[in-house]
Amino acid sequence: MASATRYYADPAEAEKFATALLTKAGLTEEDARSMAECLVLADVRGVDTHGLARLPQYLDRVSNGRVNARPNLKITEKTPVVAHLDGDNGFGFVVATRGMAEATKRAEIYGIGMVTVNHSNHFGMAATYVLQALQANMISLVFTNSAKQMPPFGGKETLLGISPFAAGAPSNNEVPYILDMAPSVVAKGKIRRAARRGESIPLGWALDADGNPTTDANVALNGSMAPIGGPKGSGIAILMDIMSGVLTGAEFGGQVGDQYKDTKPQNVGHCFIALKPDVFFSVDDFKMRMDTLVQRVHGVTPAPGFSEVLFPGEPEHRLGLQRSKEGIPYADAEKIMFAEAAKEYGVPELGLSETPLSRSSGTHDVDFCKNPTSNRISTMQRSADDTKFPQKNLTWQILNHANTHGYAVGAYNCYNTEGVMAVIRAAEQQRSAAIIQLFPWTMHFQGPEFIRYVVSAAHAATAPVAVHLDHCIKAEDVELALTLPFDSIMVDASTEDEESNIRFCKSIVERARALNITIEAEMGRIEGGEDGLPNVNMEGVMTKPEDAEAFVRQTGVHFLAPSFGNIHGGYPAGGAEEAWDLPRLGAIGKLVACQTPLVLHGTHPVSHELFQKTIACGVRKINLNRTVRDEYTRFVADNAGKLELTVLQVEGVKVYTKSIERMMGVMGSAGRY
Template sequence: MTNESQQQMHLINHKDLESFVVQILIGNGTPQESAAIVAKCLVSADLRGVDTHGSNRIPSYMERIRQQALNASATPTLRQVTPVVAQIDGHNGFGFVAAHQGMARAIEMAKDFGMGMVSIKHSNHFGMSAWLVKQALDAGMMSLVFTNSSPALPVWGGKEKMMGVSPIACGAPSGNAARPFILDMAPSIAARGKIYKALRRGEKIPTDWALDKNGDRTDDPAKALEGVMLPMGGPKGSALSIMMDVFSGVFSGAAFAGHVTNPYDPSKPADVGHFLVAIRPDLFMTMDEFKERMDYLYKRVTESEKMSGVDQIYFPGEIEMITEEKRLAEGIPFADAEIASLNKEADLVKVEHLRVQE
């Protein structure tokens, strides 16, 4: 165990964590099948080191259920639009469940027609986008994963929260000589979830992440959450966040233009929109040729000449995969306050507390 900002850190076995999350979800009215999907996706984020989008989201999700802002028992419905296009209505259920169904359908269409596209409306936050990329990779597919989100960024030149810190994600399989390509990034300098994580753990944040409500730079996560996130690359990050709103919000029929509800606000439905595409990699060459080319790209990237002070160059998604391997073997670190918050949810539905590794 180590100390981080005065809080003791504890390791949790991923299987114990997943079982614990499933029980809390079921205790709050989530069907077993849906609970298994949500828990797997959240723990996948914890394993990859994306703690901001992992099991620590459970308290906010459960509060949304209790306030009837999220329908835990909702079953998404699918409408086939063309042979390669479908739309899903999430009916205000878990975004994980609607997106899982959406990517599964996109993969099915891609197998038959080379590509498949699914638009999703009336959904909720679906955590880390990389789990959907991984779902496509497991089926041997390339993918694009877009979503919009609640206001956090100003448009370039503005000062009010307008666009979401909406991630752009995509992926492609590789051969045996390389790790797959997995890109999952926010259009802001840092994901907003990192600010919530710093707040939970009593940490300060870098001063280039956000502005407080007065428009001043701050290292206080509480003040940052009252203000706005800063886009990466100035107008470029702002434009990318608008792009996510076009494809995920405008296009789907979900909320857009600053009207998506914050996942930490249990007062009303979020109405998040998603946009998913699965693509078969062997459309223009054999799968073996594609994988050989991906392996070559991986080698060229990771073996390129390093700048001063750099020990290793990583492929997008590689650091997270290395973290996952480590955490599968050793456990997932949680701070005291995070464990206490999760155990409070366990008490509410009379579930055993989270088991901590000695």
């Protein structure tokens, strides 16, 4: 007989426990945390069949090599709104979170985004990814497939999966719409849970091996699931196979691997569709209309046997609020499994209480499985402890927001206090993000204390302003830079051979991560020199698109400066228009810019139209030196000795600020904040 004893876990502690186990199993800390959050979110919302109880089975699959603990996720652009993601046999949680992030990223720009996925695995609770889209105020559709568990209507042998279909739509003050339903009467996880706990199942949930209804959970596990609504459930299951298998290149029609039985990769497929409501209405108007719909549903008179009418997703939301306060209840079987897993992997056991926790409010966010590529502005307002690297890095936040919304941000080379003040004032007045850019020369001439002053002033601005160190060529300069509070550093090993460049950049990326510093690198070689940058006498080497993709993957750099004919300093006759190979830049952008924003060096003189063309190719950071500084320099030269020094400085900053503001308009960064 099943035990009725329940043991309660703090959701935050459950996340830490799962993260520790998954990290020990070989996942990166970031992927382990993301997967743990998704599992605990399912438990908090009452979807216990897809929560921590499945963790031992996931650990077994990764330890046996049936799941790739560290997949190399590869995105392929199909059209501006459609992409395909190869999951490289990674955990479905990791792959699917990336898939929905890519879909919402495209929807932010084009109104709709769609990402198909293959070579994935079971991704847990489908509502997880709907909730992820809701954080971006997106309507979403989620499809996935699974191993055969159910016969098609009228058939005897199992052929169809019973993976859920999920959809969501944001609301304002009312609960959002969240539909997460399997094509079977219940998810098979409920059968497994009943078998694990020694419980019977209701008649009508499942069939035995001969096709007869059964209440024995263990017998049902060797039988098949009953479709919901007969041909309707069968039809939905086939639709899931079309959208997730036939369309994506994954397995389908009974060929998806069984995670409990097969030793081969599952090759599960997913499909994520995100829709931006303000294509039709403003987001606020849409959410208000959704509130009205929820209220009308709530206003319907309850039928006999019901005390109220609830909206889809509302029961889980309510339970989530309760469990966030009282803790997640686990049974004896789960308690034993957790203890065994902790012992096997050498991590502290999960703390469990025999009584509900007593807290006035929950500490767990019941509606959000964190999105590792979230681009929302609110991320910038969180403390570093509230999110993950690189999301907590200011340069990354600025450029990722630009990447999402299709504009570029200026990185303004500053040599003195006036330049720093001009950038900050322009950013605040134009409500634009900006990047103050310094050279290694500054570290030596003006010293570390000047760097700290610049960072302090930038971070105190009322608009996002990051501080970046440009063209850090010497190893000793990189070492010094890592001791200072830069938001980002350009590690320039482009004078080295490709292998040395990759090795050096990768080593700095790994070290900088612990310091919350993101890294830019140059691929190929951009000719010329400018103030503060040595003029390297070396033939320019153009970046090859395929090499750029490999370079980003191997080094892990966060931003890439390609060489496509751009030159530091001035251009020869014909200018940038003749020197630049824009098709090459476009090809590079198509391969890498969706994940790794491109950086434009060599921007003087360049027409506004040409800047716009590079932005269309994926450039998100535009380095600007003389383009915004020349008017200021001329003003100072013309008025030095004529004006009092204080007046000269005040008026000079005004001139400098106006030049920067003009470029903010050209790049599209003005008015974004």
